[in-house]
Amino acid sequence: MVQRYGAVSQVETQLQSSEFIVSKTDVKGRITYANRVFYSISGFTEKEVMGVQHNIVRHPDMPRSVFALLWQTIQKRQEVFAFVKNLRKDGGYYWVWANVTASIDAQDQLLGYHSVRRCPNRAVLPAVSDLYAQMLAAEQKAGSKDAIQAGTAILLNALQGQSYENFVLSLQSN
Ligand SMILES: Cc1cc2nc3c(=O)[nH]c(=O)nc-3n(C[C@H](O)[C@H](O)[C@H](O)COP(=O)(O)O)c2cc1C
Structure with a gap:
């Protein structure tokens, strides 16, 4: 178990526009590779994250239903885009605009x-934070069993008939 330096804080680290964070996982979501930018922005070392579940950087402000959507999509071998608030080892946070996909070999094996x-469109982060806070509150109110359904209902309402993909892509390119 990795020790954190401190409690969750409001200290933000911003990704530079020239920086990309890359990581790879096995089929169960355990980290098998991360690039230098991942280590510098998250504050973890290679030794601390190798073989560890990617939720090592999960921030408590993130709704569960975003990750449910992420896993449902990548397990269908489709790419997913999401705004994600991540937790640094020291308790601070960093926002990212993430693309996650399945890695498939030439024999079509996963x-x-x-x-x-990369760095998110900062102009929309207040709206994204607000949406995530509403989703999280609905999840907490619904209780563990119904959390995903409750959070997803808030997200669907925010889409106003658009697909999730169009919704987030338009926020990022706003
Ligand atoms: C390739 C890949 C990258 C991921 N990157 C992140 C990430 O940056 N932050 C994060 O919180 N979860 C990330 N996840 C999702 C985690 O596996 C996990 O579902 C999420 O942190 C929620 O944790 P929980 O399922 O324990 O609630 C990633 C998953 C995969 C497969």
């Missing part, structure tokens, strides 16, 4: 998953 993240 090798694992990989993700590339």
Whole structure:
């Protein structure tokens, strides 16, 4: 178990526009590779994250239903885009605009998953934070069994008939 330096804080680290965070996982979501930017922005070392579940950087402000959507999509071998607030080892946070996909070999076998993240459109982060806070509140109110359904209902309402993909892509390119 990795020790954190401190409690969750409001200290943000921003990804530079020239930086990309890359990581790969096995089929169960355990980290098998991360690039230098991942280590510098998250504050973890290679030794601490290798073979560890990717939820090592999960931030408590993130709704469960976002990750449910992520896993449902990548398990269908489709790519998913998402705004994600991640937790640094020191308790601070960093926002990313993430693309996550399945890694498939020439025989169509699933090798694992990989993700590339760059800096999000900062203008929309207040709206995204607000939406995630509403989703999280609905999840907590619904209780563990019904959480995903409750969070997803808030997200569907925010889409106003658009697909999730169009919704997030338009936010990022706004
Ligand atoms: C390739 C890949 C990259 C991921 N990147 C992140 C990430 O940056 N932050 C995060 O919180 N979860 C990420 N996840 C999702 C985690 O596996 C996990 O579902 C999520 O953190 C929620 O944790 P929980 O299922 O324990 O609630 C990633 C998953 C995969 C397959």
